[in-house]
Amino acid sequence: MDLLKLISDIEKVDPEVYERLDPRRRVxxxxxxxxxxxxxxxxxGLVSGIFxxxxxxxxxxxxxxxxxxxxxxxxxxxxxxxxxxxxxAGTLIPATDRPAFETIRNxxxxxxxxxxxxxxxxxxxxxxxxxxxxxxxxxLIAGPFAxxxxxxxxxxxxxxxxxxxxxxxxxxxxxxxxPNKDILESALNIHSVEARHSxxxxxxxxxVEGGNPSNGTSVAGxxxxxxxxxxxxxxxxxxxxASPDTTPSTRPVYDKGNPEATYPAESNTTQAxxxxxxxxxxxxxxxxxxAFDEPLDPxxxxxxxxxxxxxxxxxxx
Amino acid sequence: xMTNSASQSTEPLxxxxxxxxxxxxDFLRYTGAGAALAGLFLAGCDDDTDEVGDAALLDVGTxxxxxxxxxxxxxxxEAAFYAQIKNGSYYKGLAASSAEKQILDDLSLHEQAHAxxxxxxxxxxxxxxxxxxxxxxxxxxxxxVLTNAQAFEDLGVAAYNGAGRFIQSATNLTLAGKIVSVEARHAxxxxxxxxxxxxxxxDVVDVFTPTSATSAPGVGAGTGxxxxxxxxxxxxxxxxxLKAGSRLSATNFS
Numbered sequence: 001m002d003l004l005k006l007i008s009d010i011e012k013v014d015p016e017v018y019e020r021l022d023p024r025r026r027v028x029x030x031x032x033x034x035x036x037x038x039x040x041x042x043x044x045g046l047v048s049g050i051f052x053x054x055x056x057x058x059x060x061x062x063x064x065x066x067x068x069x070x071x072x073x074x075x076x077x078x079x080x081x082x083x084x085x086x087x088x089a090g091t092l093i094p095a096t097d098r099p100a101f102e103t104i105r106n107x108x109x110x111x112x113x114x115x116x117x118x119x120x121x122x123x124x125x126x127x128x129x130x131x132x133x134x135x136x137x138x139x140l141i142a143g144p145f146a147x148x149x150x151x152x153x154x155x156x157x158x159x160x161x162x163x164x165x166x167x168x169x170x171x172x173x174x175x176x177x178x179p180n181k182d183i184l185e186s187a188l189n190i191h192s193v194e195a196r197h198s199x200x201x202x203x204x205x206x207x208v209e210g211g212n213p214s215n216g217t218s219v220a221g222x223x224x225x226x227x228x229x230x231x232x233x234x235x236x237x238x239x240x241x242a243s244p245d246t247t248p249s250t251r252p253v254y255d256k257g258n259p260e261a262t263y264p265a266e267s268n269t270t271q272a273x274x275x276x277x278x279x280x281x282x283x284x285x286x287x288x289x290x291a292f293d294e295p296l297d298p299x300x301x302x303x304x305x306x307x308x309x310x311x312x313x314x315x316x317x
Numbered sequence: 318x319m320t321n322s323a324s325q326s327t328e329p330l331x332x333x334x335x336x337x338x339x340x341x342x343d344f345l346r347y348t349g350a351g352a353a354l355a356g357l358f359l360a361g362c363d364d365d366t367d368e369v370g371d372a373a374l375l376d377v378g379t380x381x382x383x384x385x386x387x388x389x390x391x392x393x394x395e396a397a398f399y400a401q402i403k404n405g406s407y408y409k410g411l412a413a414s415s416a417e418k419q420i421l422d423d424l425s426l427h428e429q430a431h432a433x434x435x436x437x438x439x440x441x442x443x444x445x446x447x448x449x450x451x452x453x454x455x456x457x458x459x460x461x462v463l464t465n466a467q468a469f470e471d472l473g474v475a476a477y478n479g480a481g482r483f484i485q486s487a488t489n490l491t492l493a494g495k496i497v498s499v500e501a502r503h504a505x506x507x508x509x510x511x512x513x514x515x516x517x518x519x520d521v522v523d524v525f526t527p528t529s530a531t532s533a534p535g536v537g538a539g540t541g542x543x544x545x546x547x548x549x550x551x552x553x554x555x556x557x558x559l560k561a562g563s564r565l566s567a568t569n570f571s
Contacts, residue, residue, distance in 0.1 A: 080534045100514045103524070107517060110525025110541025112534045126534065171494045175487035188478045188497070189542035193522055195498035196543075199505035200516040217510045220416040231423065232506040233499055272492060274437040276430050283430050290423065291430035292495040 065180060066122045068173035071298055072187065073115040073124060074315050075166050078305055080108040081129040082162060089149040096214055097204055104197050111190050118183050124315075131313040134158060136248050139310035144246035156205040157242030161250045163198040164234065164241075165304050168253075168296035170194060172263065195293070199232040205242075206230060223286065233290045236267040248307035257297040266294050374566040375444060377548075381489050384480050386444045387548055387567050388493065389435035391476055394555055395469050396432040397449040399425035402466075405456025420510065424466070424503055431496055438492075447563040463511050470504035471521050472546070472554055473497075479545035483570045501543075547571060 061069070083105035086092055093101050116123045136158075137143030148154050170191035177184040207216030209228040221231030226239040234254060241250030257263025269276050269288040276288035283291075302316040309315045377386040402408045402421060411418040436443050455461040477497035484490045505516035517524065525539035548567035556564040 077534065084534075096513075100516070103514070103517050106525045106527055106537070107522070107541035109527055109532075109534045109537060110523075110539050113525070113537070114540050114542060116535055167498050171491065171498065174481075174494050175490055178484075178487060178490060181482040185478065185482050185545060186542060188481045188494070189540075189545060191494065192474050192478055192497055192501040192543045193517060193541060195501035196505035196516050196522075198498075199502035200509060200514075203506060203509055203516075215513050217420075217506065217513065218416050220414060220419045231419075233423070233427075233502040271434055271495070272438050272488070274434055276434060278430075278433065281426075281429055281433070283426050283433075287423065287426040288430055291427040291499055293498040294495060295491055 061119070061122065061180070061183075064176050065183065066119060067298070068176045069115055069119050069183070069187075070122070070124050071301065071316075072170060072173060072190070073112065073119065074127075075162075075169055075301070075305060076108050076111045076115060077127055078132060078308060078315075079162050079166060080105060080112060081132055082134055082159070083108065085129060085134065085149060086155055086159075092149055092152055092155060094152070094213065100200055100204065104200075107193055107197065111193075114186055114190065118186065127309075127313060127315055131309055131315055133310050134308055136246070136307050138307060139312060143307070144243065144248070153205075153208055156201060156208060157250070159201045160198070160205060160230070160242050161253045161304075162308075163194055163201055165253050165296070165301060166194045167191065167198055167293060168257075169298070169301040171293065172257070172295035172297055172301070174295075202230045202232045206232075231290070234266045234293065235286050235290050237265055248304075252300065252304050257295075257300040259297075262295070263297050263300070264294050268292065268294055373562055374564050375562075376569075377444065377565060377567045378442075379569045381485050382439065382442045383567065383569055384483050384493075385435055385439055385489065386442070387480060387565075387570070388477065388496070389432065389439060389443060390447060390565055391473055391551070391555060392428060392432040392435055392496075393447050394449055394558055395428040395473060396425070397447075398451065398454075398465065398469055398558075399428050401449075401451055401454075402456055402462055405462065407457055407459045407462050417510070420506060424507075427499060427503070444565075445563075447565075448560040449558055449563070450560045451558060453557075463507060467504065467507045467511060468554075470500055470507055472551060473500040474504055475521070475544060475546035476548070476551040478543055479547045479551070480570065 083101050087098065087101055087105060133139050133141055133143065134148045135141055135143035135146045137146070145154050145158050148158050170187055174184065174187060174191070177187055203216035205216070206219045206221060206229050207213050210216070210219035210222070212219050219229070221235070222229035223235065226235055227242060227244065230238055237251070237254035241253050243250045254266040256265040267285075267289045269285050271292055276291065277283055277285050278288075306316040377383045377390065399421065403425070408418070408421060411421070454465050474497055477493050477500065481490060481493060484493060504521070508515040508518070522543050523540045525537055525541040527537035548570045552565050552567060559565070
């Protein structure tokens with residue numbers, strides 16, 4: 001087998017073969033991983049793997065990957081139309097905060113674009129704003145958050161719940177994407193942006209609820225009132241989140257998933273068997289939980305999101 | 318570094334600034350002309366020749382242990398940075414109940430928790446305790462501290478995102494994911510602290526611009542995705558804050 005002749009022949013019909021083979025010189029890494037010494041005996045398998053990488057990108061994604069990406073896409077639609085509706089709702093969002101929510105809305109739009117491109121024809125159709133009921137009423141438009149687009153505090157509480165659910169959902173889905181490294185990386189690159197959004201939404205809530213509406217970075221989080229004055233990261237289970245005693249409740253956003261061993265509550269203080277709490281170093285249970293976010297399983301994610309779509313839709317079923 | 322043909326050191330691949338496409342092509346032809354395929358050592362193609370001239374670089378290693386050590390190194394750096402902040406007059410001047418003090422205290426605890434966790438998880442496979450060099454940072458000055466805090470947090474997020482593809486175990490990927498979102502929360506808050514509403518900006522995120530104010534979702538330029546950085550790029554920055562003997566390479570991840 002003459003690898004170089006083969007590549008040379010392919011180059012005649014596909015001048016971009018070198019780019020396909022090796023966008024970042026990674027192709028040689030694959031030889032390296034095989035145990036460094038590449039012999040004639042193992043070469044055919046390696047070559048076939050490499051060409052699959054080069055030309056296999058258009059093959060259909062597995063149903064598992066499609067499932068993760070479509071759930072992510074559904075959540076992005078949920079968020080996009082939420083922020084878009086908020087921005088269109090007259091004077092709901094103060095002028096100082098409008099740029100932030102425009103940024104967040106636009107990022108969600110970009111994420112929709114990215115996910116649609118990855119999914120191709122397998123992408124769910126745009127459900128449009130009509131599919132959602134942001135009051136938490138499943139279509140009655142009279143849920144516990146009925147004033148979501150007239151009361152800024154309620155809007156911020158719902159926003160925090162959405163964005164934290166999104167962060168947990170991406171984290172839970174990532175392992176399924178591992179067979180496709182480029183899609184995995186795209187999801188990671190969205191995941192961290194969602195976490196940046198969460199941080200800011202929490203900072204804004206802290207400002208509005210804590211009495212300094214112009215800038216939440218000057219308001220300390222209140223451990224005794226994390227429901228309303230949260231830190232920019234999740235501390236314990238944030239005392240159940242923005243609205244723990246309503247139906248739907250925000251509690252599941254921070255609570256354990258299923259199975260609990262894989263999807264613990266945000267108050268988890270043990271990672272990979274190691275206890276993170278260290279009194280001598282000042283690492284309290286609160287700090288230990290804050291330092292690690294937790295993933296959430298798709299079924300629990302859907303059960304949360306399902307409260308904010310009309311019961312007639314097929315989203316989050 | 319693997320044993321390899323001596324000619325490798327003069328190969329254009331060794332120069333990061335060389336036109337990569339041309340270099341690759343030359344390399345493929347070079348190997349074809351010069352070597353029989355059977356028994357060919359290809360490991361020397363590792364892009365690790367940048368360390369030539371600095372033999373003191375510590376390599377983070379291979380496989381998931383290597384990636385975890387890479388993360389451990391960055392967390393050590395962050396933890397040391399926040400610990401050092403507490404010796405400066407900027408931090409000492411903050412009111413006890415102020416938001417800024419709470420933020421810096423929390424960040425310090427989180428990063429220490431991350432570093433301690435990796436040390437425990439890696440146990441006997443952990444790289445040594447690194448010696449930071451923060452001589453370029455003025456810990457008495459708020460601007461200097463926050464600018465560098467932002468740089469470290471943004472770097473951390475980009476590093477975790479860029480390393481995800483090298484992680485082989487789902488468990489380790491999830492662990493990295495548990496940490497990276499906290500780093501992103503840090504980064505966003507420090508950015509907001511420096512300039513409100515800069516939690517997402519074009520230097521770290523490929524921001525999305527809709528085609529028009531009324532455009533449907535998904536229609537516009539950009540992606541809304543954070544930019545990843547590969548280990549080589551991350552370490553080039555991180556090494557500026559490490560003393561000789563503590564500087565790192567990650568030759569197996571490129």
